[in-house]
Amino acid sequence: MVSRVIPVDTFDLVIFGGTGDLARRKILPGLYRRFCAGQVPTDARVVGAARSEHDTAEYRQMVREAIEEFGGPGTSECDQLDAFLARLEYVTIDAVGEQGWKELADLMAGTDRIEAYYFSVAPALFGDIAERLQKWGMADECARIVVEKPFGRDLETARALNKTLATYFNEDQIYRIDHYLGKETVQNLMAVRFGNMLFEPLWNSQYVDHIQITVAETVGVGGRGEYYDKAGAMRDMVQNHLMQLLCLIAMEPPARFSPDAVRDEKLKVIRALDPVEPHHIVRGQYQAEPCNEAQNPGYRTAVDNPRSRTESFIALRAEISNWRWAGTPFYLRTGKRMAERSSEITVVFKDTPHSIFGEEAGRHRNVLSIRLQPNEGITLGVTIKEPGPGGMRLIDVPLDMTFAETLKADEVEHVDAYERLIMDVIRGNQTLFMRGDEVEAAWAWTDPIIEGWEARNDVPKPYDFGSTGPIAAHEMLRREGREWRQVSQ
Numbered sequence: 215m216v217s218r219v220i221p222v223d224t225f226d227l228v229i230f231g232g233t234g235d236l237a238r239r240k241i242l243p244g245l246y247r248r249f250c251a252g253q254v255p256t257d258a259r260v261v262g263a264a265r266s267e268h269d270t271a272e273y274r275q276m277v278r279e280a281i282e283e284f285g286g287p288g289t290s291e292c293d294q295l296d297a298f299l300a301r302l303e304y305v306t307i308d309a310v311g312e313q314g315w316k317e318l319a320d321l322m323a324g325t326d327r328i329e330a331y332y333f334s335v336a337p338a339l340f341g342d343i344a345e346r347l348q349k350w351g352m353a354d355e356c357a358r359i360v361v362e363k364p365f366g367r368d369l370e371t372a373r374a375l376n377k378t379l380a381t382y383f384n385e386d387q388i389y390r391i392d393h394y395l396g397k398e399t400v401q402n403l404m405a406v407r408f409g410n411m412l413f414e415p416l417w418n419s420q421y422v423d424h425i426q427i428t429v430a431e432t433v434g435v436g437g438r439g440e441y442y443d444k445a446g447a448m449r450d451m452v453q454n455h456l457m458q459l460l461c462l463i464a465m466e467p468p469a470r471f472s473p474d475a476v477r478d479e480k481l482k483v484i485r486a487l488d489p490v491e492p493h494h495i496v497r498g499q500y501q502a503e504p505c506n507e508a509q510n511p512g513y514r515t516a517v518d519n520p521r522s523r524t525e526s527f528i529a530l531r532a533e534i535s536n537w538r539w540a541g542t543p544f545y546l547r548t549g550k551r552m553a554e555r556s557s558e559i560t561v562v563f564k565d566t567p568h569s570i571f572g573e574e575a576g577r578h579r580n581v582l583s584i585r586l587q588p589n590e591g592i593t594l595g596v597t598i599k600e601p602g603p604g605g606m607r608l609i610d611v612p613l614d615m616t617f618a619e620t621l622k623a624d625e626v627e628h629v630d631a632y633e634r635l636i637m638d639v640i641r642g643n644q645t646l647f648m649r650g651d652e653v654e655a656a657w658a659w660t661d662p663i664i665e666g667w668e669a670r671n672d673v674p675k676p677y678d679f680g681s682t683g684p685i686a687a688h689e690m691l692r693r694e695g696r697e698w699r700q701v702s703q
Contacts, residue, residue: 219252220253222255223327224257224258224327224328225255225258225327225328225640226260226261226325226328226329227260227636227640228330229242229263229332230264230335230339230343231264232263232273233262233264233268234335236362237262237280237334238277238280239284240284240632241334241632241636242281243289244630244633245633245636246281246295247286247629247630247633249294249298250298253637256301259303261321262302262305263314264306264307265308265309267306268306269304270303270304273302273303274299277299277302278295278299281298286630303321305321309342309343310342315346315349315350318350319351322352328358328642329356329357330358330360331352331357331359332359333360333362335362337364340378340379341375341378341379344381344383347382348382353382355387358388358639358642359383360636363390363392363454364445364449364450366653367445367449369658372653376650376653376654385649385650386644389638389647390649390650391635392646394454394455394557395647396638397590399584399586399590399591400458400459401646403559406592407463408471419540421564422564423562423565423579424543424562424696425542425560426544426560426699427456427459427463427546428546428547428698429451429455429456429548429556430547430555430682432551432555433550433551433555434500434510434516434526434551435517436516439518442524443517443519443524445524446526447526447527447550448528449660451548452546452548452660453656454648456546456548457484457656458480459586460532460544461479461483462480463559463561464538464539464544466482473644474649477645477648477649481649481651482536483534484652484655486536487533487535487659489659489662490532490663492670493690494531495528495663496527496528496530496686496687497528497672497674498525498526498527498676498677498684499512499524499674499675500512500549500550500551500679501676502679510551512679513551523672523673523674526550526551527547527548527550527677527684527687528548529546529547529683529687529690530547530663531544531690545691545698547687549677551680552682553680553681553682553701556585556587556588557585557586558585559586560699561581561583562579562696563581563582564579565579571608578610579610580594580596580597581594581595581699582595595612596612597610634646635647682698682700682701
């Protein structure tokens with residue numbers, strides 16, 4: 215089974231921060247994979263723009279090395295690297311000064327094609343770049359800009375950033391990217407919900423006991439310590455990634471699969487979220503790996519802040535006050551240095567109203583699991599009789615649609631989230647991108663939670679390296695007769 219590739223119109227893509235880590239690891243290798251797949255026109259241009267002093271030849275060599283290192287599946291068999299590199303240009307540019315802007319403007323002038331500008335830089339530079347794009351005539355009505363998170367650090371800064379970008383670009387020109395929404399399984403979540411009559415009648419508080427959303431990471435803060443200690447898991451993960459997953463799992467069916475119809479429904483979910491009570495929040499910090507502290511230090515050592523109160527783990531209980539979900543808890547958790555790398559949404563259905571098999575049959579529930587990474591797929595747990603004699607013994611078995619097995623992954627084209635989202639930018643499709651009011655609504659819910667624990671002087675609870683988080687996170691669910699789903703691959 216081979217994916218059908220639909221070429222996009224020819225375009226120019228300028229990557230501000232074109233020598234940075236994101237460009238080298240994700241953006242440029244992703245573009246090359248789309249080039250190999252025949253989706254990127256052969257006359258498209260990619261322009262790297264950064265402060266580093268390079269000429270185009272040096273930049274092409276840097277990109278060659280990046281693709282060879284991070285190209286991923288399919289690129290080793292593709293012999294079009296030289297052709298792709300020939301489409302690259304480079305401009306040395308100062309985002310807050312005047313250097314390089316005339317050269318970039320001259321390079322972009324006189325072309326009748328789509329123009330996209332990727333802001334792969336610190337958010338503090340977004341306004342300066344947008345202003346200079348307008349000053350040099352590149353911010354016309356056909357231009358599109360892509361901005362990376364973090365999009366603000368609270369409601370006030372998010373509003374200010376929205377206002378700044380709105381000075382130079384219309385909302386339909388701004389693409390706020392969250393790579394989680396580009397994952398195949400996230401989009402399959404919408405297909406499962408709205409493409410199958412089987413689930414929608416059951417997708418409400420009458421039949422769903424609770425929903426869990428987990429994003430567990432095995433890595434620590436790494437080289438992001440200075441940034442992470444100012445952000446924490448709430449700002450870095452919950453406000454954006456987990457919030458988006460919550461919206462997709464909880465939103466009402468949109469009238470049509472169009473950008474604003476989908477985003478209108480997501481916004482309604484965020485605005486219906488109740489405030490989170492203090493006893494429904496657990497924060498944690500990971501400890502050093504025993505006997506290997508030099509290689510894997512604890513959080514406070516990793517961020518060089520022995521008094522840090524920033525969380526590397528958070529679990530919370532949220533509720534949505536609307537007709538569909540009133541009374542149904544949503545449990546969200548994310549953390550670093552956990553037992554396994556796993557991103558999963560779990561829908562736990564209620565018990566049958568009466569068991570005809572007696573207490574000895576045990577408790578059995580239907581559980582729908584949507585795995586985002588690794589081993590993307592969807593599993594529905596059903597209860598059956600255990601084969602063999604000896605009475606009616608019930609067991610739970612999975613109806614498994616692991617994509618790698620069911621869809622024969624070796625025959626299916628692998629498309630990274632960044633590849634898909636960048637192609638959507640070129641197409642002008644904003645369905646998988648956040649709208650400004652959506653970002654602000656998420657911060658309006660998040661800010662009081664953060665302000666609350668700061669006012670209480672809460673200290674994150676320590677948790678073991680390679681564990682499933684603080685014990686208090688498990689106790690939070692046990693008090694309500696529930697358990698976290700096991701973090702596993």
